[in-house]
Amino acid sequence: MEPLHRHDSDSQAHAWLVHLTSGTATRSDGEAFRLWCTARPENAEAFARARALWEVLGPAAALRAHERGAREQARARHAVRVSRRAFLGGAVAASIAGLLMVRSDVFTRGSTPDGRGLRTRVGEQKRITVAPGVDLEMNTDTDIAVRERGGVVTGMHLRQGEAVVRIDAGRKDPFVVEVADGRLFSAPGASFAVRCADDAATVTCLGGQAVINRAGTNVPVKPSQQVAFDANGIGAAMAVNLDTALAWRERVLIYDNQPLADVVADINRYRPGRIVITDHALGERRVHARFTLDQMGEVATLIQDAYGAHATHLPGGWVLLS
CATH class of the missing domain: 1.10.10 (Arc Repressor Mutant, subunit A)
Known part of the structure; x- marks a missing residue:
């Protein structure tokens, strides 16, 4: 056999x-x-x-x-x-x-039955006012559906990617953020980051207070706290270093004692093509690293040099690490 x-x-x-x-x-x-x-x-x-x-x-x-x-x-x-x-x-x-x-424009009309869609390409970041008193910082490869009712923006649905949402203290109308299968309610003056990748979501509070409603359960998220949830359930609020978790806003990526496989999965959001780890042991190695977004073109080589990996470069920006 x-x-x-x-x-x-x-x-x-x-x-x-x-x-x-x-x-x-x-x-x-x-x-x-x-x-x-x-x-x-x-x-x-x-x-x-x-x-x-x-x-x-x-x-x-x-x-x-x-x-x-x-x-x-x-x-x-x-x-x-x-x-x-x-x-x-x-x-x-x-x-x-x-x-x-046309599709590369930040607004893509008619992409959702609710109104308009907002998108960023791989490696692209944008800032935009989505509604009066609501500002967004969109990270790379992000797809957002804007919720409208009667021509008035009432919220948004993060379908993929990552964004920071800031609600002006003077805004009176609610702005509901949907991410994965959860709904996020916040008070005026709140600011928070939402992320969705492969049906797993995180909410990180920068200021004010927000509440995640999921499957009939409410979980509050306070400043410098993060809550993660996926199909298996929702976790408790955990303390988080905002400078590290949201370093992408300064065009920097910081990884602290994370498996290389997780690091590569995150890096893939910022560059065309894909880096694939073919060796399980290599993917499990713990990594402390800091990259700038300007280094994404050579990040595979940096990983190769730092961790003794073998890199095979293929067309279309694909790199195999073993």
Whole structure:
């Protein structure tokens, strides 16, 4: 049975490598790949063999692809006519580019039945006034649905990402924040950070007081406290260092005695592509680290140098650490 297992693992490893180097892999693919690598030792060993082969042949293949592309560009420059098909292809590409420019705007009208949506791209941060007396600081890769009733903004739903919400002391109307399956009620003058990733949520209070209502239970959150909750339930309020927890507002990421796997998962929110740890022991290593957002392009190399990991760089910003 062992040769069969190895054959299966080798085939799957090559399939994964082809997909990861295609430039079309998604974040969910990254998590599925990580789980596959750690499912059994044969998988990780098979991928190590496939990766070693890719590192030998990859540069040569890339050079051939570059040379082939250069020849095709030269032929295109000498073409005397543009076919109707090429013209239509260009028109379609221009239309898609226009659509992407529209979607990159901070407001995306009609994205929710409630009114408008607010988005930031990967690596982007924005500040915006969402309603009279309500200001937002949106972190990277954040998706918010604005709740409206009769043309009046009544709240927001954080579908993904992270934001700091500030309620002006003079605002009289309530502003309800939904995050995961909880609802957050706050008094005027309150400020708090909300985060949602993979259906797990946290609420961190900066000032004033807020109350999380979830499954009929109310949990107050006071300044310098954080409450986390997910499908398994809601935790008690815990003291938190605001300078560390919200360092992203100063374009800094601080990690204090956290597993490297958790650190990498957070870093992936700030950079295109994905860093994937394929070695379970490496992912469990505890990390004390500080990065600036300007270092996100080289963060994989910094991790490699600091923790003795082996990094394989793939197209599309994907990096495999083992």
